[in-house]
Amino acid sequence: MIECFHYKYKCIQSEDMRTLTIGLLGYGTVGKSLDSLLQTHDALTIASIFRRKGKAVEPRMTDDPMKVVANSAIDTVVEVLGGLHPAYELVKSALMNGKHVVTANKALVNAYGDEFKRLAEVHQVSFLFNAACGGGLPYLSSMIDSREEGSITSVGGILNGTTNFMIDQMERKHLSFEEALKQAQSLGYAEADPSGDIDGIDTLNKLRLALVVSSNRWVEVNSVQVEGIRSLQADDITFLQANGLKVRLLCYGQMSETRSIAFVEPTLVKADESESAILANNNIAWFSQDGQPRQELIGQGAGGLPTAGNILRDLEHIQRSTSSMLPMDTILVQADNTQEVHPYYVRHALSLRNSALESITVEKYVLGEQVYRFTSPVSVHAMHQMMSTIRLHHPVFYAGLLSGRSV
Numbered sequence: 411m412i413e414c415f416h417y418k419y420k421c422i423q424s425e426d427m428r429t430l431t432i433g434l435l436g437y438g439t440v441g442k443s444l445d446s447l448l449q450t451h452d453a454l455t456i457a458s459i460f461r462r463k464g465k466a467v468e469p470r471m472t473d474d475p476m477k478v479v480a481n482s483a484i485d486t487v488v489e490v491l492g493g494l495h496p497a498y499e500l501v502k503s504a505l506m507n508g509k510h511v512v513t514a515n516k517a518l519v520n521a522y523g524d525e526f527k528r529l530a531e532v533h534q535v536s537f538l539f540n541a542a543c544g545g546g547l548p549y550l551s552s553m554i555d556s557r558e559e560g561s562i563t564s565v566g567g568i569l570n571g572t573t574n575f576m577i578d579q580m581e582r583k584h585l586s587f588e589e590a591l592k593q594a595q596s597l598g599y600a601e602a603d604p605s606g607d608i609d610g611i612d613t614l615n616k617l618r619l620a621l622v623v624s625s626n627r628w629v630e631v632n633s634v635q636v637e638g639i640r641s642l643q644a645d646d647i648t649f650l651q652a653n654g655l656k657v658r659l660l661c662y663g664q665m666s667e668t669r670s671i672a673f674v675e676p677t678l679v680k681a682d683e684s685e686s687a688i689l690a691n692n693n694i695a696w697f698s699q700d701g702q703p704r705q706e707l708i709g710q711g712a713g714g715l716p717t718a719g720n721i722l723r724d725l726e727h728i729q730r731s732t733s734s735m736l737p738m739d740t741i742l743v744q745a746d747n748t749q750e751v752h753p754y755y756v757r758h759a760l761s762l763r764n765s766a767l768e769s770i771t772v773e774k775y776v777l778g779e780q781v782y783r784f785t786s787p788v789s790v791h792a793m794h795q796m797m798s799t800i801r802l803h804h805p806v807f808y809a810g811l812l813s814g815r816s817v
C-alpha cells in the first residue's frame with residue numbers, strides 16, 4: 411500500500427487492482443443494469459442483493475439488509491434504493507462496518523454526505539457518488555481530476571434529462587406540457603410524482619454536489635434560487651420559436667472568496683449556443699477554470715445502463731485506490747444572486763397589471779389573452795423575488811436569457 415494525498419483527501423493507493431465483493435442495495439432500473447454490466451467483470455462480483463420481502467427470489471437475494479451491510483464477505487456496498495430511508499441507515503451501517511460505499515442517490519449525498527465522508531475517513535474506506543450528478547457523465551470525477559490543474563471557478567449546464575426531454579418534445583413535436591409529461595412518464599423518465607424534476611429540485615441537488623466537489627463549499631439549500639418548468643406552456647414555445655429561441659432548464663454556480671452565486675432557472679438559448687443542441691433526455695455538464703476554455707461533457711444524464719456505467723467507474727476507482735469524493739474541509743456558504751444580472755422573458759395573462767414589471771420591460775407583445783415581454787437586465791435575486799410575489803395571484807412563466815448573462 412502507498413500513502414498519498416489527493417486534493418486534500420486522504421487516499422490510500424493499492425499497487426494491485428483489488429477484486430471487489432459487492433453487496434447491492436436495490437434492484438430497480440439502475441440495480442438491474444449494474445448487475446448485467448458486471449456479468450463481464452470477473453474482479454467485480456455481486457455476492458448479495460437486498461430486495462423487499464417476497465421479491466428476494468434468487469439465491470443471491472435477501473430481504474434482510476443487514477445480511478448485506480454487515481456481511482464480512484462483502485467489502486463494497488452499492489446503494490441504488492433511492493430516497494433517504496432506509497438508505498441513510500444502511501449506508502451508515504456499511505461504512506461503520508468498514509465497507510466502501512458507492513451511491514447514485516443525490517438526495518442522500520445532499521442530506522448526509524458530510525457525515526458519510528467522516529465515517530469513510532475514520533474507517534479508511536471510499537465514499538463515491540459519480541452517478542449522483544450527471545447520470546452517465548463522469549462530471550464529478552472529471553472536476554476532481556481537473557482541480558490538480560487549477561481551481562474551478564464556475565459550474566453549470568442542463569443536469570436534468572427528464573425536463574430536457576419534455577421541453578424537446580414540446581419544441582419538436584409541438585406537444586402540450588401535459589402531453590410531454592405523460593410521454594416522459596410512459597418512457598420511465600419521469601416518476602408518477604414528477605415534482606422533483608419539473609420544479610428544479612433534482613437540478614438543485616446536482617448543482618450543490620457539483621459546487622461542493624469543485625469548490626469545497628456546500629451552498630445553503632434555501633439560499634439557491636430555483637425555478638423549474640412547471641409553468642411552461644405551448645404558447646411560450648410558439649412565441650419563442652418565432653423569435654429564434656429555445657428553452658432549456660439550466661443551473662449555474664460560481665464560488666470564490668468574494669462571490670457565491672447559485673441558481674436554477676429556465677433559460678432561453680439561441681441556435682449557436684451549445685445548450686440549444688442538447689435534445690431528448692441528454693445533459694450538458696460544464697465547468698470553467700481560470701485561463702482555460704470551458705470543459706463540456708455531453709451525453710445521457712440518466713437511464714439504467716449509463717448510470718450503471720458511472721457506478722462501474724467508481725468501482726474501478728476503488729479497485730485502484732481508497733478515496734472520498736467529498737473534500738474533508740467543506741464549508742457552508744449562502745448564495746447571493748444580487749450581483750448576477752441578465753435580461754428575462756416573462757409571459758403572463760392580460761389581466762395582470764404590475765408597475766414594477768412594466769418599468770423593466772423593453773419589449774412587449776400582446777397576443778390574444780397573453781402578454782409576452784423581454785426585460786432589461788435584472789438581478790436573479792430581484793427577478794425570482796418579483797415573480798414569486800406575482801405568482802401568488804397570477805400564473806406566470808419566466809426565463810433568463812443566456813446571451814445576456816453577465817457570468
Ligand SMILES: NC(=O)c1ccc[n+]([C@@H]2O[C@H](COP(=O)([O-])OP(=O)(O)OC[C@H]3O[C@@H](n4cnc5c(N)ncnc54)[C@H](OP(=O)(O)O)[C@@H]3O)[C@@H](O)[C@H]2O)c1
Binds near residue numbers: 460461462489495
Ligand atoms: N434511473 C436513473 O436514470 C438514475 C440516474 C441517476 C441516478 N439515479 C439514482 O439511482 C437510485 C436508484 O434509481 P432507480 O431509477 O434504479 O430507482 P428504481 O427503479 O425505483 O429502483 C429502486 C429499487 O430500490 C428498491 N427499494 C426502494 N426502497 C426500498 C426499501 N425500503 N426496501 C427494499 N427495496 C427498496 C425498489 O424496490 P421495489 O421495486 O420493490 O419498489 C427498487 O428495486 C436513485 O437514488 C436515483 O436518484 C437514477
